[in-house]
Amino acid sequence: MRNTARVRRTSIFFSFLALFFSTTVDIAAQTRDEMVREDRKKIMEEGFWIYNDLPKAFAKAKQSGKPLLVVLRCIPCHECVKLDDELVDQDPVIRPLLDKFVCARQVSTNGLDLEIFQYDTDQSFAVFILNADGTVYGRFGTRSHRTDWLGDVSLEGLAEALKGGLELHLNYPTNRKQVAGKRGGKPEVASPEKYPSLADKFTDRLNYTGDVAKSCIHCHQIGDAQRSYYWNSGKQIPEKVLFPYPHPKTLGLILDPKQRATVQSVLPESIAEQSGLRAGDIIQLIDGQNPLSIADVQWVLHQTPASGGNIPLSVKRGNHRISLELQLPPSWREHGDLSWRATSWAYRRMVTGGMKLVPIEAHKREQLNLGKKKMALLVQHLGQYNAHAAAKRAGLRKGDILVSYDDNADLTTESELFAHGLRHRKPGNRVSIIAIRGGKKMEFTIPIQP
Template sequence: MATVDLNVYRFDFDLTFSVLLMNADGTIYHRYGSRDHTSADGHLSQAALVQLLRDGVATHEAYAKSPRPPKPLPRRTILDIPAFAARTKKTKVPDCIHCHMVHDAEREQAISDRTWTPDGRWIWPLPSQAGFTLDVESPARIATVRKGSPADRTGLRAGDVVRSANGTRVLTEPDIQWFLDRVDAKGGALKLEIERGGEPRSMTVTLPKGWKEVGPLEYSWRPFMWQLRPNPGFGGPPLSADEKKKLGLAADAFTLKVQYIIEWGDHPEDGRNAKKAGIRKGDILLSAAGQSDWQSSVHFQTWFRFTRRAGESVDLRLLRDGREVKVRMDVIP
């Protein structure tokens, strides 16, 4: 990603797979690649991608008849983001700049510019946030509509085929996500042209305040999560089934073995705070604030960032050398 022009190539940088179909003049026709917390490839289909490449030819031919090149913008790479450039001066430019680092760098710059708000975390929302899902094999076709959702209130139905969003032809889920990403988290609208039973229809999905928000579990797959605060200051993997059995823990019990305490990087105070509370490497976290229903370590990490507030304290229940230990940790900004 070191030399990629971020003013041209935009997609969900947290993804592990993304395809852009575009014109040489910088116009992006379509995007392909999306996911949710359940798996990295559950929204992907080889057949759907092949069909997109075929259908993309029609988009290209239509565009060639009436080209509308985007207004040229200065070339901008991740190395041109002041916050990221300053960081590399302190250390060095990483040998491999990962895609997700773009989200991290842009957030860090927004904090520096004092333009960051908590709503900035809600990036590239899935159509399910508006109340509908798409068919993986035919990704412009609506698969389900959630009862009582904005999509349901608009009148969208399973089987409808989305032809355009805000006046632009769409063929894929991220084509729609591109426009959803630009709707304010405080509310807005998405205009859709759909086809139902061979007949075209116009629909406007009205999105209420808070429509972009998802829970910790749904957000936990995003690398972007690790940049959010507050941070518990420690982390590690879950115990294996055999390890749980030896300790007399239920097979489905949540566990997190404290493998590291963060005393490095930008916020070494996080680890010092955890140590001050009495947390040690090797401890096994069983619950926090009376809760223990997390599905993974990253689910816990996301929950902490989403629900804890600086100035509060959180009670942690740990297992240490086979004995239960309770500690109270302050939550720091």
């Protein structure tokens, strides 16, 4: 019986992931606009979720005394609609928990209060657990790869986060100081459409009488707009904007996606191991905050300076509670991988002229007599249009191997190259590139672009 339930929940989970990571839309029967309108009508008629109306959701939470659950997600396709029915109505653990919340589904970020809703915008979805006064109890939703999600989210993990949110709500406002750090500082703008790069294209709401899909500000567009806010004004992009929401595994800390913040394993010689963490440890407090999920751990890491520092931990190990410090060295944020993020395409436009770069295979490196710690980045993809075709216009080709960028031969990953270009160059500059083609070195020059 237990195995049957597990199989059933696994089946539901596969549908659950379709909501968050699918980008395929079947437009044969309906246009995207029609699907959005149909989804809105269906959900509003059912009445369980408050649909794209956060003021109403906050007011209802205040009136009822319940905590507020806000799910931010992309405008849905048909499969997403089916998923929501299964997630809410069929899962034996999730549905009873949802009944204890005021539940809101936000399918666009137009008009979103960025002082409250701060999260990794390169995700397809994010969950916020809140008090009606805007206090953040916790976040759920993590992503570290374009397609591989298994180590980041699970239905069991969502259930644990919801339970933790209910516990914090029960003790609020006595625990107000403990959860205060889960809200960030004042953002550059109050809401996404007020960023300069979005202001002329979007308003603070969806246009349901016109091109509704085109009127939506997607999550990743917030990140793009935030970086453009600095880049196009000639300012240095802050490190926390350049390397946002570091994943714990970049520190060698592998957390169990089915639990709140339980250490599944620790990589040898990693920052996590050097800080004293072990498999089986339960992180009960991180920087004084109760983590409800991997996303909550990411939130604390996101607030930690690139210069490093020590993050206090309270850990349950067996029957003992011990104090540790997560010791982050200078430049620790740079260990993160930027290449999977949706906004990496903006970086490619800015500093690579539209090239997608990947490290070459070890045997190829040996054939070319290139050292292990020297640049050897294969042009896997070459943009063909507009600003993304700058490298193509400069003469570069798919299959070329970059061995120097801006007179630097030590940039061994695409992320390192992004960081170098964005830190040391500005729009209008030009950088030199040396690439190997057919065994011969060739020189090129590409522009740094807005």
